[in-house]
Amino acid sequence: MSTCEDGVVARAVAATDADEATAAAETELYRRFAPRVRLFGLKHLPDRSAADDLAQQVMLVVITRLRAGEVREPDQIGSFVLGTSRMMVAGQRRGERRRAAIVARFEPFDEATETSNDLALDSRRLAPCLAALRERERTIVLMTYYADRSATEIAAALGTTAGAVRVSRHRALASIRDCIEAPRAS
Amino acid sequence: MTNTSAPCPSFGELSDYWTSDITPGDAERIEAHIFACERCARMLADAERLRDGIGALVRAGSIQAFVNDAVLNRLARDGVRIRSYALGPGETVRCAAWADDDVIVARLRADFTGVESVDAEMRFDTGEEWAQATDVPVRMGETELVLALPAALVRSAPTGPMRLTLRRSAGASGERILAEYVFQHEGTLQR
Numbered sequence: 001m002s003t004c005e006d007g008v009v010a011r012a013v014a015a016t017d018a019d020e021a022t023a024a025a026e027t028e029l030y031r032r033f034a035p036r037v038r039l040f041g042l043k044h045l046p047d048r049s050a051a052d053d054l055a056q057q058v059m060l061v062v063i064t065r066l067r068a069g070e071v072r073e074p075d076q077i078g079s080f081v082l083g084t085s086r087m088m089v090a091g092q093r094r095g096e097r098r099r100a101a102i103v104a105r106f107e108p109f110d111e112a113t114e115t116s117n118d119l120a121l122d123s124r125r126l127a128p129c130l131a132a133l134r135e136r137e138r139t140i141v142l143m144t145y146y147a148d149r150s151a152t153e154i155a156a157a158l159g160t161t162a163g164a165v166r167v168s169r170h171r172a173l174a175s176i177r178d179c180i181e182a183p184r185a186s
Numbered sequence: 187m188t189n190t191s192a193p194c195p196s197f198g199e200l201s202d203y204w205t206s207d208i209t210p211g212d213a214e215r216i217e218a219h220i221f222a223c224e225r226c227a228r229m230l231a232d233a234e235r236l237r238d239g240i241g242a243l244v245r246a247g248s249i250q251a252f253v254n255d256a257v258l259n260r261l262a263r264d265g266v267r268i269r270s271y272a273l274g275p276g277e278t279v280r281c282a283a284w285a286d287d288d289v290i291v292a293r294l295r296a297d298f299t300g301v302e303s304v305d306a307e308m309r310f311d312t313g314e315e316w317a318q319a320t321d322v323p324v325r326m327g328e329t330e331l332v333l334a335l336p337a338a339l340v341r342s343a344p345t346g347p348m349r350l351t352l353r354r355s356a357g358a359s360g361e362r363i364l365a366e367y368v369f370q371h372e373g374t375l376q377r
Contacts, residue, residue, distance in 0.1 A: 127248055149256050159325035
């Protein structure tokens with residue numbers, strides 16, 4: 001999907017007449033970029049609900065500023081959405097630090113436990129694919145994605161090198177992905 | 187400015203975005219790319235779903251794997267109920283899974299001197315294989331391997347002895363059998 005098409009959609013949103021075509025362009029812009037903002041939020045914010053909120057807030061700002069003619073280069077809308085995402089995450093972090101400082105002064109509190117049981121992937125498909133890995137690869141995958149360990153830490157735990165861990169991890173993920181995709185393809 | 191002429195990263199490179207290995211510079215490079223490339227954004231989302239799904243499976247106690255303290259500590263932090271059994275070479279342990287256990291852990295002690303990896307298999311007394319693993323990494327100086335099993339799987343297993351054998355991985359020289367352990371499985375227990 002090209003930046004060019006993103007730019008066409010952005011220019012349609014920026015058209016001054018708020019008609020049905022503009023509304024459709026806004027919907028299309030949201031469809032294209034809200035998932036990317038959400039991914040950015042998943043990386044930089046503490047939980048999924050914060051990432052969902054970020055996607056909505058960023059897209060609201062982007063569409064509002066496009067409508068107001070405040071986006072100088074609609075053809076580079078991706079850069080604008082990314083920049084807005086970065087600014088809003090930085091703002092949320094500042095706000096969070098202020099909130100934490102206030103809370104720490106006045107009361108001890110427990111961090112909320114994530115309670116979502118929503119399996120993003122069908123576990124019936126993922127479990128056998130994970131089980132089909134060689135043990136070394138499974139260990140690396142679990143240490144990376146469950147225990148949040150770096151390749152250097154995993155290498156130290158397994159008596160190998162960080163480079164070898166990364167290679168094994170890439171190979172394992174490719175195997176899992178192929179395994180999951182296989183039933184769909186057949 | 188997004189760089190649309192940059193080549194698309196591989197799935198492996200995109201999946202690194204979700205690890206603690208990614209440098210800030212590489213994260214920014216990937217972010218700039220996905221905001222200009224919907225296809226790669228979808229692949230990044232695939233990698234995230236994979237990460238999330240793996241975490242959910244482990245938290246649900248659904249994974250059979252050789253693990254280490256990093257994974258066990260995280261399981262404990264996530265409130266996963268773990269029951270552990272420890273045994274040395276040639277030993278037999280009476281074991282059972284309680285109805286509310288999530289994960290059963292077997293701590294398998296042995297002399298792993300000079301061993302880089304092992305294969306493992308569990309068999310019933312009938313000889314029927316129940317579980318197996320190949321290429322279990324062994325760190326230099328290791329004195330035990332930790333096998334995590336889904337408690338639900340253990341509960342569904344018939345009662346009686348199960349023999350676990352550790353062997354040097356295929357291709358290694360010398361005697362292949364390193365140790366054998368017997369789990370006298372007594373079924374599911376209720377509190």
